[in-house]
Amino acid sequence: MSKRWPGRLARAARVMLREAAGGLVALCFPDDCRVCGRALEEPSRVPICSVCLSSFRLIAAPFCGTCGRQMVAGAHLGAAGPVCALCRRGVYSFQLARSYAAYDDALLRAISLLKHEAIRPLAAWMGQRLAELARGEPAVADADVVVPVPLHPERQRERGFNQAELLARVVASRLSLPIEVRALERRKPRPAKLKLSRHERWEAARGAYVAVTGRQFDNRRVLLVDDVFTTGATLDACARALQAAGAEHVTALTVARVVDVWAGTPP
Ligand SMILES: [Zn+2]
Numbered sequence: 001m002s003k004r005w006p007g008r009l010a011r012a013a014r015v016m017l018r019e020a021a022g023g024l025v026a027l028c029f030p031d032d033c034r035v036c037g038r039a040l041e042e043p044s045r046v047p048i049c050s051v052c053l054s055s056f057r058l059i060a061a062p063f064c065g066t067c068g069r070q071m072v073a074g075a076h077l078g079a080a081g082p083v084c085a086l087c088r089r090g091v092y093s094f095q096l097a098r099s100y101a102a103y104d105d106a107l108l109r110a111i112s113l114l115k116h117e118a119i120r121p122l123a124a125w126m127g128q129r130l131a132e133l134a135r136g137e138p139a140v141a142d143a144d145v146v147v148p149v150p151l152h153p154e155r156q157r158e159r160g161f162n163q164a165e166l167l168a169r170v171v172a173s174r175l176s177l178p179i180e181v182r183a184l185e186r187r188k189p190r191p192a193k194l195k196l197s198r199h200e201r202w203e204a205a206r207g208a209y210v211a212v213t214g215r216q217f218d219n220r221r222v223l224l225v226d227d228v229f230t231t232g233a234t235l236d237a238c239a240r241a242l243q244a245a246g247a248e249h250v251t252a253l254t255v256a257r258v259v260d261v262w263a264g265t266p267p
């Protein structure tokens, strides 16, 4: 009888270990891709399959040299390279903006996972893409400091985190730059309405951001990080606040970009 106990104990220990490991595996490697629903083939801490990750439509040339807006292939791009109509009118106060990919259905789902569930391995994957984008643009990579676009304090309290900050931390660490997460503050809340028109977005962002103390950005080159570039109103308002606090140069990176034209489709 006593001889059988070690065997039973070992079996019980094996079952317990298997169950614990199973819980851990389920936690780290969810079964299905959170974008397309297919089973994940390889263990990954990013809950999106490789097919979905490689399906994002990257913003590729030709795009506006200033704001990064996707432009139609074959359009008249001007002697000084492509510059969109908005940038020709000097609409944006930031010096340069770039985005990783078009805000289509797949990227919208991926961003909402980041926004509502703060999945850090996904923030790491996206932040790494932004750092690679920055390395290809010396004007962006040569920043002195990284600043995330802030949420209104009430929104941040409700959510418990700021998705732009999750991305900005990865970008700063990959580019070996300092980060200032509380440098900017959103004073004016976003209107409660779910969908805002282009005009409403500009109205909502105007004067909504302030640099927290004095002129702490004097002569500094700032890299702003956010999740989505919709109209550019938010990045413009943040750039204005940073410039009012002395920033010499403001660039911006976003994961997604709302595109109204796509180079792959004929005009
Ligand atoms: Zn998938």
Ligand SMILES: [Zn+2]
Pocket: 064, 065, 066, 067, 068, 069, 083, 084, 085, 086, 087, 088
């Ligand atoms: Zn532009």
